Amino acid sequence: MRVVVDTNVLMSGIFFGGVPGRIVEAWATGRLDIVLSPEILDEYRRVGSDIATRYPERAVALLPMLTLLATHGTMVNAVALGVQVSEDEADDMFLAAAVTGDTRTIISGDKHLLDVSGWRGITVLTPRRFGDQYLLAP
Numbered sequence: 823m824r825v826v827v828d829t830n831v832l833m834s835g836i837f838f839g840g841v842p843g844r845i846v847e848a849w850a851t852g853r854l855d856i857v858l859s860p861e862i863l864d865e866y867r868r869v870g871s872d873i874a875t876r877y878p879e880r881a882v883a884l885l886p887m888l889t890l891l892a893t894h895g896t897m898v899n900a901v902a903l904g905v906q907v908s909e910d911e912a913d914d915m916f917l918a919a920a921v922t923g924d925t926r927t928i929i930s931g932d933k934h935l936l937d938v939s940g941w942r943g944i945t946v947l948t949p950r951r952f953g954d955q956y957l958l959a960p
Contacts, residue, residue, distance in 0.1 A: 823853075823854055823855065823927070823956065824854075824855045824857050824896065824923065824924070824925040824926075824927070825854055825855070825856060825857065825925060825927045825928065825929055825952075826856070826857050826858065826862075826916050826919050826920045826923070826925050826927070826928045826929070827845065827849075827856055827858075827928075827929050827930075828913075828916055828928065828929060828930030828931070828932055828935060829862070829865050829866055829869050830869075830930070830931060830932065831845060831929050831930060831931065831949050832846065832866060833866070833869055833870055833873055834949075835847075836870070836883050836884055836887050837873055837877055837880045837881075837883075837884075838880070840949075841949045841950050841953045842949050844953055844957055845929060845949060845952065845953065845957070846887070848956075848957055849895075850890075853957075855895075855896055856891060856895045856896065857895070857896045857898060857919055857920065857923035857925045858891065858895050858896070858897060858898070858919060859897065859898055859899065859900040859915060859918065859919045859922070860897070860899070861900065861915045862915055862916065862919055863888070863891065863892055863897075865915070866888055866891070867888055870884045870888065871884075896923060898919055898922040898923040899922070900915060900918035900919045900921070900922045900923075901918060901921065901922050902918065903917060903918050903921070907938055907941055908934045908935060908937070908938050909934045909937065910932070910934040913932060913934050913935050916928050916930065916935060917935075917938070917941065917942075917944065920944045921942060921944070925944070926943060926944055926945060927944070927945050927946075927947060927952070928944060928945070928946045928947070929946075929947055929948075929949055929952045930946055930947075930948070931948050931949060936948070
């Protein structure tokens with residue numbers, strides 16, 4: 823299954839585990855294909871670096887994970903949407919990656935992305951809902 827993963831979900835998975843950690847693990851074991859763009863990867867790096875300064879004892883997994891995503895994730899050069907879709911314009915990069923990567927699912931807890939779920943057939947699911955629907959079976 824191809825998914826776009828919002829920054830906060832990925833960072834929560836890397837640094838803190840829980841349901842977002844199960845999503846990261848599902849990708850690492852080949853159960854998911856994470857679609858991302860260079861802009862998304864840049865945001866992952868920026869936000870990850872900020873979190874790493876606050877939680878240095880948990881930061882050991884950040885660089886290896888970002889390196890793996892850059893080399894083994896599905897990288898797309900996202901085409902601009904042409905219009906602002908999300909109330910938070912910065913969130914449109916996730917929608918653009920989904921459209922360009924022919925991906926129907928975004929995993930996010932971001933209210934602005936959740937509000938536009940259904941746009942162009944793209945479903946935005948919270949990590950919990952995604953986990954309940956897709957990660958229960960081994």
